[in-house]
Amino acid sequence: MSEGYIKSCIPRLRFGLRLNRQPARATPSIDSEKASVIKTALITGITGQDGSYLTELLLEKGYTVHGLVRRTSNTVRSRLDPLFDDKNVYNHKLFLHYADLDDATTIRRVLVKTRPDELYHLAGQSHVGASFEIPESTCQFTAMGTLKLLEIVRDLEKSPRILHISSSEIFGRPDASPQDERTAMRPVTPYGVAKAFATQMVQVYRESFGCFACNAICYNHESPRRGESFVTRKITRAAAAISLGLQSELRLGALDSRRDWGYAPDYVRAMWMMLQHDTPDDYVLGTGLTHSIEDFLGFAFERVGLDWHQFVTTDAKYMRPSDVRDLCGNAGKAARNLGWKPSGTCRDLAHAMVDNDLSLLKRQTTTVR
Numbered sequence: 623m624s625e626g627y628i629k630s631c632i633p634r635l636r637f638g639l640r641l642n643r644q645p646a647r648a649t650p651s652i653d654s655e656k657a658s659v660i661k662t663a664l665i666t667g668i669t670g671q672d673g674s675y676l677t678e679l680l681l682e683k684g685y686t687v688h689g690l691v692r693r694t695s696n697t698v699r700s701r702l703d704p705l706f707d708d709k710n711v712y713n714h715k716l717f718l719h720y721a722d723l724d725d726a727t728t729i730r731r732v733l734v735k736t737r738p739d740e741l742y743h744l745a746g747q748s749h750v751g752a753s754f755e756i757p758e759s760t761c762q763f764t765a766m767g768t769l770k771l772l773e774i775v776r777d778l779e780k781s782p783r784i785l786h787i788s789s790s791e792i793f794g795r796p797d798a799s800p801q802d803e804r805t806a807m808r809p810v811t812p813y814g815v816a817k818a819f820a821t822q823m824v825q826v827y828r829e830s831f832g833c834f835a836c837n838a839i840c841y842n843h844e845s846p847r848r849g850e851s852f853v854t855r856k857i858t859r860a861a862a863a864i865s866l867g868l869q870s871e872l873r874l875g876a877l878d879s880r881r882d883w884g885y886a887p888d889y890v891r892a893m894w895m896m897l898q899h900d901t902p903d904d905y906v907l908g909t910g911l912t913h914s915i916e917d918f919l920g921f922a923f924e925r926v927g928l929d930w931h932q933f934v935t936t937d938a939k940y941m942r943p944s945d946v947r948d949l950c951g952n953a954g955k956a957a958r959n960l961g962w963k964p965s966g967t968c969r970d971l972a973h974a975m976v977d978n979d980l981s982l983l984k985r986q987t988t989t990v991r
């Protein structure tokens with residue numbers, strides 16, 4: 623299946639507005655670095671929120687970027703559309719390859735063919751709530767998929783540096799707050815267990831086989847490109863739709879959960895910085911501040927001049943059998959070693975997401991008429 627064929631299947635959809643923010647400053651030694659030789663990166667999960675921001679970052683830095691794409695009948699890859707539309711980028715600096723995470727032979731072939739300097743492993747089943755419904759496939763992709771990738775890399779003649787996207791879900795109900803890299807893993811969800819397995823495997827391959835392998839232990843990170851089933855985007859889309867008269871209510875699960883919500887492009891920048899460092903290591907990436915779902919509702923609905931209490935009802939369907947309640951990340955090590963800092967506030971983020979959803983919905987309704 624050629625890359626040109628993949629491209630021809632992709633409808634031309636516009637993706638959301640960018641957040642109008644300045645990226646946080648980092649130490650010049652790492653962040654301002656441009657590759658002196660042209661580097662090649664391979665990204666699993668390239669079509670997701672993080673994959674699309676990372677692709678843009680790496681292309682800006684002069685990389686050649688290869689992405690692995692799952693073969694499904696759904697060929698919408700709207701987050702990458704602006705890059706596909708640029709004839710100097712697609713099939714020149716950016717290439718896609720079909721490979722599922724459990725298809726080791728195909729992944730091996732792509733790795734041998736593309737010989738990447740850096741491998742960013744972002745793919746997996748990322749919905750924590752869904753992991754209770756599909757625990758086996760969650761572990762298959764998220765846990766075993768990572769192990770298979772590490773096994774392939776271990777055997778390669780030229781091993782790339784590896785970045786694995788881990789998650790604050792590994793901490794579950796921790797005994798310390800905020801959490802850092804030394805906090806014990808106590809996951810309470812199938813997703814958290816799968817991520818804990820993958821995170822520890824990355825550590826084993828680093829310590830036992832000498833792989834340059836790092837874990838980015840990411841707390842929640844959002845953007846206008848966030849998938850619509852995650853709570854932030856579900857809320858901002860609903861606030862926009864209700865204000866336009868397109869929706870009348872919003873059904874949610876637990877409203878008292880708290881999350882450490884940051885801005886996704888900051889987190890992919892940290893991932894890149896981790897692979898430019900002299901030594902491989904694990905880093906917690908978070909803002910150090912938490913807000914409840916109710917706080918986020920307040921931020922989103924204030925943007926459209928509405929009171930969320932009038933529209934939100936709780937629905938047992940969205941409650942999880944077990945949920946992490948209040949995770950907060952201490953990113954002090956990333957600040958010290960990489961010069962990384964998150965940017966903006968949760969309120970800014972919610973407002974920008976609502977603005978983006980308003981534009982998208984207005985465009986859609988105009989098109990339909």
Ligand SMILES: C[C@H]1O[C@H](OP(=O)(O)OP(=O)(O)OC[C@H]2O[C@@H](n3cnc4c(=O)[nH]c(N)nc43)[C@H](O)[C@@H]2O)[C@@H](O)[C@@H](O)C1=O
Pocket residue numbers: 748749750751788789790791840841842843851852853854856873874875876877879880881915940941942945946
């Ligand atoms: C770090 C971590 O971050 C993400 O996982 P998450 O924190 O589960 O994110 P979420 O947006 O699905 O839920 C946040 C909270 O919001 C509550 N909540 C209430 N009502 C609804 C609701 O209606 N939908 C959803 N999805 N959540 C709801 C829900 O019970 C939970 O307490 C993923 O990126 C994951 O890949 C990852 O690694």
